[in-house]
Amino acid sequence: MMSINQPNILVIDDEASICKGCSLILGEHNYSVSSRTKGKDGLREALAGQYDIVLLDIRLPDIDGMKILASLREKKPQTQVIVMTGYSTVQNAVEAMKGGAFDYLAKPFTEDEIVLAVTKAIEDKRLRDENILLRKQLFERFDFNNIVGEDPAILEIFERIKRVAATDSTVLITGESGTGKELFAGAIHVQSSRAANRYVTLDCSTLSSSLLESELFGHVKGAFTDATHDKKGIFNVANHGTLFLDELSNLNLEIQSKLLRVMESGEYKPVGDSHTVKTDVRIIAATNRDLAKLVAEGSFREDLYYRLNVFPIRIPPLRERKEDIPRLAYHFLRLFCKETGKRIEGFSDDALVLLMNHSWPGNVRQLRNTVERLVIMTDHGFLNRDILTPHIQIDGRSDPSAPNKVPETWEELKSVKKHLLENIFGQMEEKFLVKALTECQGNITHAAQKVGMQRSNFSALLKRHGLSADNL
Ligand SMILES: Nc1ncnc2c1ncn2[C@@H]1O[C@H](COP(=O)(O)OP(=O)(O)OP(=O)(O)O)[C@@H](O)[C@H]1O
Ligand SMILES: [Mg+2]
Numbered sequence: 001m002m003s004i005n006q007p008n009i010l011v012i013d014d015e016a017s018i019c020k021g022c023s024l025i026l027g028e029h030n031y032s033v034s035s036r037t038k039g040k041d042g043l044r045e046a047l048a049g050q051y052d053i054v055l056l057d058i059r060l061p062d063i064d065g066m067k068i069l070a071s072l073r074e075k076k077p078q079t080q081v082i083v084m085t086g087y088s089t090v091q092n093a094v095e096a097m098k099g100g101a102f103d104y105l106a107k108p109f110t111e112d113e114i115v116l117a118v119t120k121a122i123e124d125k126r127l128r129d130e131n132i133l134l135r136k137q138l139f140e141r142f143d144f145n146n147i148v149g150e151d152p153a154i155l156e157i158f159e160r161i162k163r164v165a166a167t168d169s170t171v172l173i174t175g176e177s178g179t180g181k182e183l184f185a186g187a188i189h190v191q192s193s194r195a196a197n198r199y200v201t202l203d204c205s206t207l208s209s210s211l212l213e214s215e216l217f218g219h220v221k222g223a224f225t226d227a228t229h230d231k232k233g234i235f236n237v238a239n240h241g242t243l244f245l246d247e248l249s250n251l252n253l254e255i256q257s258k259l260l261r262v263m264e265s266g267e268y269k270p271v272g273d274s275h276t277v278k279t280d281v282r283i284i285a286a287t288n289r290d291l292a293k294l295v296a297e298g299s300f301r302e303d304l305y306y307r308l309n310v311f312p313i314r315i316p317p318l319r320e321r322k323e324d325i326p327r328l329a330y331h332f333l334r335l336f337c338k339e340t341g342k343r344i345e346g347f348s349d350d351a352l353v354l355l356m357n358h359s360w361p362g363n364v365r366q367l368r369n370t371v372e373r374l375v376i377m378t379d380h381g382f383l384n385r386d387i388l389t390p391h392i393q394i395d396g397r398s399d400p401s402a403p404n405k406v407p408e409t410w411e412e413l414k415s416v417k418k419h420l421l422e423n424i425f426g427q428m429e430e431k432f433l434v435k436a437l438t439e440c441q442g443n444i445t446h447a448a449q450k451v452g453m454q455r456s457n458f459s460a461l462l463k464r465h466g467l468s469a470d471n472l
Helices: 016-028 039-048 065-075 087-098 111-141 152-165 181-190 209-217 253-265 291-297 302-308 324-340 349-357 363-377 385-394 410-439 444-451 455-464
Strands: 008-012 032-036 053-057 080-086 103-107 171-174 199-203 242-246 282-287 311-314 343-347 380-383
Touching (some): 008 039, 016 032, 016 111, 039 053, 039 065, 053 111, 065 080, 065 087, 080 087, 103 111, 111 181, 152 181, 171 181, 181 199, 181 282, 199 209, 209 253, 253 302, 291 302, 324 343, 324 349, 324 363, 349 385, 363 385, 363 410, 444 455
Parallel strands (some): 008 032, 053 080, 080 103, 171 282, 171 311, 199 242, 242 282, 343 380
């Protein structure tokens, strides 16, 4: 029987007793097992069904097991094959491994051996499926179709990215916070010939210098007190791929010089190691600081600056590409409506004017956050100037209620969101109450009538905010 949640296993063996034994043992471990005693029949079933693992006897009377293996590798690459073989055919096992089998079991095998082999194969498959999914997500996120912009400056960046992606050149992306540096960095990777290899991001502003060094270059056991075993560094993990060094102005001079050495020689030494290791990693760096100024001040190495600045890309702040604001606003509106299932028609003209004239110190990220908030606070219709005004005035980096610390976990993020919403909405509610009451000279009945609320609800809200007609 096929099952969605339990891993599905197919046993192909001409000995019915093996089929039965495998079914019993694996069934007890919550796998869903089917079996076939004829090779051809087994192959047909393996190709037609959705099996995670095929346990395959390599010596079958009607068809060569190696042929089944080859056919599965070609047509069902996601299915893991574990080959079963008698003692006399260990040589076949070696061949089978070369032919792409995940593992082999020598008959007779014990219950533990088969369970272990299957568990390993399932785990390996899960990791591979996950990788495929992650790569797909990476491609979607950094696809040009998901990067909005028709301003000439942005179109030129697209053009430059297409050109540089094809090369191995180092790229330096500069721009204010929230302009899209990370997005464009990812776009370079997915358009490059390294796209099938790893894309690793290192945020240089979050780690201490000593951690950064071992993070980048790895360390050997005993390199320092906590180094209980060898650790691979990013230059190893990202080999043949791309390394995105975010906010690299935070690297200290010592690491800067080590970084320059890898970039020039393609070699580095793990911390505590006396041997050099070769690496081939393309570097994309980003910063919102003025590196030339840091060079002048002596906190950034001039030679590294020139090495990084081979191909600079400057992303203009949002206020320098106002024409893109409505496009971006609609892009985010569609995104959040899809996420929440809401049907908000769009922005009114005066709302768009307001958005375009705002200075957006937090750039595209701030616009995105603002639209997200608007979608939360609105259920349908058009977003007009009145709805927008409070959000635009309150928003911004100057907002004291906005925490500067970026949340570490989903839970934290949710709580920050809740906090922010309560805070911002709370401020607005208070202003709303004060305005209504002031305009009605402190008369609660009139104020409630004016704003279209029940008197009881209006006074309850006043109470919640610690307001009364007297203390205005
Ligand atoms: N042109 C664009 N089209 C669509 N989304 C964008 C665009 N530019 C930026 N964004 C979105 O805005 C947000 C901020 O972008 P990103 O993280 O790339 O900025 P950044 O320059 O790296 O900021 P920081 O300096 O703060 O790290 C992200 O959610 C990103 O997806
Ligand atoms: Mg960034």
